[in-house]
Amino acid sequence: MALNLLSRYIVEDLPPKSNNMICVKSTDTVPFVFKLLANSNILAAPVLNEDNRPIGLIDFVDIVCCVVQIINHTGLMGNDYHSFIEREDLLEHTYASHITDLSQRNPFIPVVQGASLLEAITVMAKNQLHRVPIVSNDMESGLGPKIINLVTQSAIVQFLAKHMDDLGIWSNRTLKDLGFVQKPVISINFHKRALEAFQLMAEKRVNGIAVVDDRNQLLANISARDLRELLNENRLFDDLYKSVGEFVTKVRQQDYRGVHPSICCSQEDTMRKLIMSMAAAKVHRVYMVDSDRRPTGVISLHDILLSLLDHVNSGTGCN
Numbered sequence: 001m002a003l004n005l006l007s008r009y010i011v012e013d014l015p016p017k018s019n020n021m022i023c024v025k026s027t028d029t030v031p032f033v034f035k036l037l038a039n040s041n042i043l044a045a046p047v048l049n050e051d052n053r054p055i056g057l058i059d060f061v062d063i064v065c066c067v068v069q070i071i072n073h074t075g076l077m078g079n080d081y082h083s084f085i086e087r088e089d090l091l092e093h094t095y096a097s098h099i100t101d102l103s104q105r106n107p108f109i110p111v112v113q114g115a116s117l118l119e120a121i122t123v124m125a126k127n128q129l130h131r132v133p134i135v136s137n138d139m140e141s142g143l144g145p146k147i148i149n150l151v152t153q154s155a156i157v158q159f160l161a162k163h164m165d166d167l168g169i170w171s172n173r174t175l176k177d178l179g180f181v182q183k184p185v186i187s188i189n190f191h192k193r194a195l196e197a198f199q200l201m202a203e204k205r206v207n208g209i210a211v212v213d214d215r216n217q218l219l220a221n222i223s224a225r226d227l228r229e230l231l232n233e234n235r236l237f238d239d240l241y242k243s244v245g246e247f248v249t250k251v252r253q254q255d256y257r258g259v260h261p262s263i264c265c266s267q268e269d270t271m272r273k274l275i276m277s278m279a280a281a282k283v284h285r286v287y288m289v290d291s292d293r294r295p296t297g298v299i300s301l302h303d304i305l306l307s308l309l310d311h312v313n314s315g316t317g318c319n
Helices: 002-008 030-039 060-074 117-127 153-162 168-172 194-204 224-230 244-252 271-281 301-313
Strands: 044-048 054-059 131-138 144-152 187-189 208-212 218-223 285-289 295-300
Touching: 002 117, 002 301, 030 044, 030 060, 030 224, 044 144, 054 060, 054 131, 054 144, 060 194, 060 224, 117 131, 117 153, 117 301, 144 153, 153 271, 153 301, 168 271, 168 301, 187 194, 194 208, 194 218, 194 224, 194 244, 208 244, 208 295, 218 224, 218 244, 218 285, 224 244, 271 285, 271 301, 295 301
Parallel strands: 187 208
Antiparallel strands: 044 054, 131 144, 208 218, 285 295
């Protein structure tokens, strides 16, 4: 069933569907790219050279890595934000071409227009990609490949949630049965500065980490895309010097201690429940927790797609 579903639909069937693909020029500055991504409510965009040919992708994690590199290189960590704010001009001389795939998470591996969802998922899973460009090769004009859209993990999981009954036995198996085991979770104490959280993301090349209290209980999740909440601040990086708890509270616009933390799961939950929860909340990761709400593992969208691909390739995907 899953094999038939993923082979029947093509990449153009997924949203967003737009005639105006948002792209970044290689000569655009980092502040411009930051504002473009934030104002467009997107996490990544293709980067084009002077001939309008794609040279790669850029996302918020690349920007995080850039900011962290500048801070570490210039010794501007400091005990408050003033030393860094006074040097925001450093970012004005850093261009998109300098930080394209700086995080080493966005290699440019496209699929051709008309490719099946199965092909896109295979490319994502095998290369650990968060998104795959869709290109059309305009042979007549000699312009080479043109990017017409991006297929993202999130869009595929949203698609799976709408076609859950077509995924066969895989969707009704428990996470434990599917091989999702407990493993170390990258986390940060809520008293630490938000800047340290983003430094940890850059170091580990991940786009999100768990926020825990002094008892190691899960409180929230902080991710690279939370940076876009700083867009309208007078001093762009002021909030990076707040505690993680204060930063998350401001981003979520509510006290992280007064609401249920990031969506959690247990090994006994089914894949159906996990996908439906992630699709409804539009989150990119879910933490496994024990009875004391301590994180014991994390499941990302990539993990889900890899499991689905294993299911299809095992020969049971037709059931």
